Amino acid sequence: MPLSFDRHRRLRQTAAIRAMVRETHLRVDDLIYPLFVVEGSGIRREVPSMPGVYHLSLDRLTEEIDEIAGLGIRAVMVFGVPDEKDEVGSQAYCETGIVQRAIRQIKAQRPEMVVIADTCLCEYTSHGHCGVVENEQVLNDPSLELLAKTAVSQAQAGADIIAPSNMMDGFVAAIRHGLDEAGFENVPIMSYAIKYASAFYGPFRDAADSAPQFGDRKTYQMDPANRLEAFREAESDIKEGADFLMVKPALAYMDIIRDIKNRFPLPLVAYNVSGEYSMVKAAAQNGWIDEKTVVMEMLTGMKRAGADLIITYFAKDAAHWMAD
Ligand code: PBG
Ligand code: ZN
Structure with a gap:
């Protein structure tokens, strides 16, 4: 009897054939680039734990936006790092807050750029939690009103999409209601619906100066061990709009x-977070891995897993590599 087996290698013989049978494609349109804006002027300061990522003052944001647009990237996600923090995160919903000014400026400079606003309080509160705090407890319902106010102020500044990341219960309903009341019924909500309490956010908290001053985020962000809970979170957020x-x-x-x-027919976003970025950068800087190949493998893997869009600090690098 002759040996009988399948010849999978036939379709791997040349680069051209491999390209023809490739199942997953990463496109520049899939990428969202996060930005950290700060007060002051002339500032373009590298975040120590995130090589290649910068704190930008508004005057230096202009050149960054030109570079991003020049690479074909269509969407940015803005995070504000304010000078002043207080108990209730007032700068998050202030008309002249750093994020509101940044959004106005980007939309004036490049109206076609999709500006996504991260809606949370942790960068703006003195205690570093994502909601209102009383006796070291993060209160749910009192936080909702402030989050809705924040979203409305971001929409008023011109944000195209509101992306709430705070993980209070009912935040999508509260923000949808607030936006609709203010006349922004056409502004979509990109919900951080399934957000785990993760140590991979470490470098971001350096960048945003948003680490909690006491306790942790485990009473509102999800336990990494849970899967069914992710379905419950998705269901609530879809129901809420x-x-x-x-x-x-x-x-x-x-x-x-x-x-x-x-399970759910909505556009799905994966957030390739700060710790995932910094690990790769550090290993690449040590010459331990090939950065380009590793990054493209990671991002393609996220798409293969089912992500339609990816928020990533590698967006500019990936756009460069895809253009080569
Ligand atoms: C704010 C927020 C965080 C991230 C995005 N929005 C941090 C956190 O929840 O502590 C993390 C992003 C990253 O690590 O790249 N709620
Ligand atoms: Zn937060």
Whole structure:
């Protein structure tokens, strides 16, 4: 009897054939680039734990936006790092807050750029939590009003999409209601619906100066061990009016990305978070891995897992590599 087996290698013989049978494609249109804006002028300061990521003052933001647009990237996500913080995060919903000014400026400079506003309080509160705090407890319902106010002020500044990341219960309903009342019924909500309490956010908290001053975020962000809970979170947010769902972080949660994509028909976003970025940068700087190949493998893997869009600090690098 002759040996009988399948010849899978036939379709791997040349680069051209491999390209023809490739199942997943990463496109520049899939990428969202996060930006950290700060008060002051002339500032373009590298975040120590995130090589290649900068704090930008508004005057230096202009050149950054030109570079991003020049690479074909269509969407940015803005995070504000204010000078002043207080108990109730007033700068988050101030008309002249750093994020509101940044949004206005980007939309004036490049009206076609999609500006996504991260809606949370942690960068603006003195205690570093994502909601209102009393006796070291993060209160749910009193936080909702402030989050809705924040979203409305971001929409008033010209934000195209509101992306709430705070993980209070009912935040999508409260923000949808607030936006509709203020006449922004056409502004979509990209909900950080499935956000785990992750140590992969470490470098971001350096960048945004948003680490909690006491306790942790485990009473509002999800337990990394849970999967069914992700379905419950997605269901609530869809019911409350979310237009996009997000899974965050991405790399350790590829199964969740796939599960959510299979169960819910909304556009799905994966957040390739700061710790995932910094690990790769550090290893690459040591010459331990080939950065370009590793990054493209990671981002393609997220799409293969089911992500339609990826928020990533690698967006500019990836856009460069895709253009080569
Ligand atoms: C704010 C927020 C965080 C991230 C995005 N929005 C941090 C957190 O929840 O502590 C993390 C992003 C990253 O790590 O790249 N709620
Ligand atoms: Zn937060």
